Amino acid sequence: MSRPEDTPTRIAFTVEDLTVAYQGKPALWDIDLRVPEGVLMGVIGPNGAGKSTLIKAALDLVPRAAGTVRFYGQTYRQARRLVGYVPQRGSVDWDFPTSVIDVVMMGLYGRLGWLRRPGRAERDAAFAALEQVDLVKFADRQISQLSGGQQQRTFLARALVQDAEIYFMDEPFAAVDAVTERAIVEILRELRGRGKTVIVVHHDLQTVKDYFDRVTLLNVALIASGETGQTFTAQNLKAAYGGRVSYMADSEQGGDDDNDVMLVGD
Amino acid sequence: MSRFKAADRRIWLLIAVMALLALLFVPFSQHALGVEYDYTLQTVALGGVLLGILSGVVGCFAVLRQQSLIGDALSHAALPGVGVAFLLAGRDAGALLIGAGVAAWLGVAFINALTATTRIKSDSAMGIVLAAWFGAGIALLTFIQSSPDASQAGLSRFIFGQAAAIVRADVVLIAQVGAVVLGVIALFWKEFKLIAFDAPFADALGLRANLVGALLATITVVTVVLGLQLAGVVLMVGLLVAPGIAARQWTHKLNQMVILAAVFGAFGGGVGAVLSAVQANLPTGPMIIVVLSLLVFISMSLAPGRGLIWAYLRRRRDHQRFAYMREHDIDVRP
Numbered sequence: 001m002s003r004p005e006d007t008p009t010r011i012a013f014t015v016e017d018l019t020v021a022y023q024g025k026p027a028l029w030d031i032d033l034r035v036p037e038g039v040l041m042g043v044i045g046p047n048g049a050g051k052s053t054l055i056k057a058a059l060d061l062v063p064r065a066a067g068t069v070r071f072y073g074q075t076y077r078q079a080r081r082l083v084g085y086v087p088q089r090g091s092v093d094w095d096f097p098t099s100v101i102d103v104v105m106m107g108l109y110g111r112l113g114w115l116r117r118p119g120r121a122e123r124d125a126a127f128a129a130l131e132q133v134d135l136v137k138f139a140d141r142q143i144s145q146l147s148g149g150q151q152q153r154t155f156l157a158r159a160l161v162q163d164a165e166i167y168f169m170d171e172p173f174a175a176v177d178a179v180t181e182r183a184i185v186e187i188l189r190e191l192r193g194r195g196k197t198v199i200v201v202h203h204d205l206q207t208v209k210d211y212f213d214r215v216t217l218l219n220v221a222l223i224a225s226g227e228t229g230q231t232f233t234a235q236n237l238k239a240a241y242g243g244r245v246s247y248m249a250d251s252e253q254g255g256d257d258d259n260d261v262m263l264v265g266d
Numbered sequence: 267m268s269r270f271k272a273a274d275r276r277i278w279l280l281i282a283v284m285a286l287l288a289l290l291f292v293p294f295s296q297h298a299l300g301v302e303y304d305y306t307l308q309t310v311a312l313g314g315v316l317l318g319i320l321s322g323v324v325g326c327f328a329v330l331r332q333q334s335l336i337g338d339a340l341s342h343a344a345l346p347g348v349g350v351a352f353l354l355a356g357r358d359a360g361a362l363l364i365g366a367g368v369a370a371w372l373g374v375a376f377i378n379a380l381t382a383t384t385r386i387k388s389d390s391a392m393g394i395v396l397a398a399w400f401g402a403g404i405a406l407l408t409f410i411q412s413s414p415d416a417s418q419a420g421l422s423r424f425i426f427g428q429a430a431a432i433v434r435a436d437v438v439l440i441a442q443v444g445a446v447v448l449g450v451i452a453l454f455w456k457e458f459k460l461i462a463f464d465a466p467f468a469d470a471l472g473l474r475a476n477l478v479g480a481l482l483a484t485i486t487v488v489t490v491v492l493g494l495q496l497a498g499v500v501l502m503v504g505l506l507v508a509p510g511i512a513a514r515q516w517t518h519k520l521n522q523m524v525i526l527a528a529v530f531g532a533f534g535g536g537v538g539a540v541l542s543a544v545q546a547n548l549p550t551g552p553m554i555i556v557v558l559s560l561l562v563f564i565s566m567s568l569a570p571g572r573g574l575i576w577a578y579l580r581r582r583r584d585h586q587r588f589a590y591m592r593e594h595d596i597d598v599r600p
């Protein structure tokens with residue numbers, strides 16, 4: 001599945017002049033973005049920066065006031081099958097009467113199309129996805145009886161079963177423990193290894209360098225987007241978060257990233 | 267796995283208990299209340315049962331979408347339609363139903379327009395429409411009552427419901443339309459389930475949530491309009507959502523919840539209709555609500571897993587068991 005070195009990287013996801021407004025108030029302002037294929041990209045920015053809105057506008061879930069969004073050159077309507085989506089975990093009612101395996105199979109409803117019911121093949125695919133997120137023994141568990149981390153992995157499995165080329169994940173690490181976070185990161189890396197493009201809304205600045213090879217900083221307007229090394233800088237962070245975050249980069253050589261310090265305060 | 271099998275058995279047991287209760291209710295009502303199951307009452311009871319099934323099933327989705335109030339808004343919004351239809355077409359039952367349906371539909375459209383174009387939240391929008399439409403309806407009906415036309419008497423039954431007014435033709439209509447509504451639900455089961463759980467995801471997949479939602483709203487309007495003469499506009503929402511709320515307590519599976527809601531709805535609708543027939547002019551809506559509220563109350567207290575009594579017993583048992591284990595140094599940690 002690995003690409004030959006000399007093939008130029010294709011652009012998986014393109015945003016041009018995107019503006020989104022809620023009731024006349026812009027949540028995203030004139031965003032331009034190009035995301036190459038096969039990368040793991042973090043989207044960071046403060047609360048209310050428009051990170052979720054960016055995903056929703058990309059997937060036609062909120063109307064765009066201006067601009068275009070393309071997936072391998074196609075509109076979302078044309079490229080629907082190429083796109084997988086993990087919404088913010090809090091966006092649904094986890095007391096809904098259904099089981100883990102049923103939720104995962106929902107990822108296949110699009111491919112099934114109108115009226116057709118999921119059957120044997122869909123069940124098998126869902127189990128395979130549950131295997132990846134290590135939830136097989138919870139398959140028949142009611143979703144109201146899951147922990148936050150298990151809910152998150154259920155949503156991840158639902159996206160995996162979509163077998164997409166480009167994934168959008170809204171805070172997949174929210175409220176998961178360190179072990180689960182590691183496991184999810186491994187899954188994301190594995191997706192990248194298979195040439196998929198994964199775009200992840202992320203809040204923990206400490207782990208950005210470790211997890212993502214590209215990063216987009218957002219605060220209504222686009223602050224910066226590019227390779228993590230050049231983009232995840234104190235200056236850009238300051239621009240995105242205002243004076244509220246100061247970033248003191250590790251001055252030593254030797255790649256001991258754990259020494260990077262993030263001070264959050266007013 | 268065996269735990270789920272046991273849970274499934276419990277649902278069947280519960281359905282059997284409800285059937286038994288319904289069977290016992292017949293001789294009870296004959297002897298204690300002096301009800302006579304003549305042709306008229308059979309018709310009324312059958313109408314109540316069928317409407318209960320229909321509302322129970324349709325109402326589950328309103329409950330799960332946390333839109334219980336939509337049923338209330340819909341039924342109240344139907345009232346001015348009844349008044350207008352009466353002024354235009356007189357007592358014709360079909361015209362009254364169509365008027366009710368159109369008015370309810372306009373109410374929904376207005377709610378959607380309000381929430382889409384203003385900052386008003388959907389529950390407030392429903393409240394506004396509910397109050398405005400109902401007020402207009404009451405004013406209209408009062409005007410009609412005061413007019414010299416002698417044939418207006420039948421309209422007040424739309425406010426609190428009057429099962430006794432149900433005739434054979436109504437039951438046939440309910441059965442036919444009900445079959446279509448249930449067929450739609452069976453057909454669009456997957457889509458209804460998805461938009462009830464995660465509407466944006468349905469949109470992302472191309473299963474357009476607003477279309478599916480409109481279909482769901484349409485069958486809800488149809489159900490409410492059919493149910494009006496049984497339960498009345500004021501209490502129709504109870505017939506719609508109470509069976510679903512009660513059923514939700516007993517199961518974690520959507521299909522079981524819907525089946526149970528149908529059973530509870532049938533019981534509430536049937537028993538309520540018969541009880542209101544005991545005495546002339548006893549409104550049916552309040553009777554149905556009394557029966558259904560009882561079912562909701564019992565379900566909330568008794569249902570395994572969620573019920574209050576159950577939760578209390580389990581807490582006590584755990585407390586005793588773990589105290590014993592700590593005392594005897596039995597380690598049960600996973």
Ligand SMILES: Nc1ncnc2c1ncn2[C@@H]1O[C@H](COP(=O)(O)OP(=O)(O)OP(=O)(O)O)[C@@H](O)[C@H]1O
Nearest residue numbers: 022023026027045046047048049050051052053054
């Ligand atoms: N449905 C909506 N109606 C009105 N305003 C909205 C709506 N959704 C979001 N907004 C506003 O748009 C802005 C961007 O919201 P968005 O959810 O995209 O932020 P975010 O970056 O995802 O924040 P968070 O980190 O809290 O998830 C916020 O100011 C928010 O209040």
Ligand SMILES: [Mg+2]
Nearest residue numbers: 051052053088
């Ligand atoms: Mg967000």
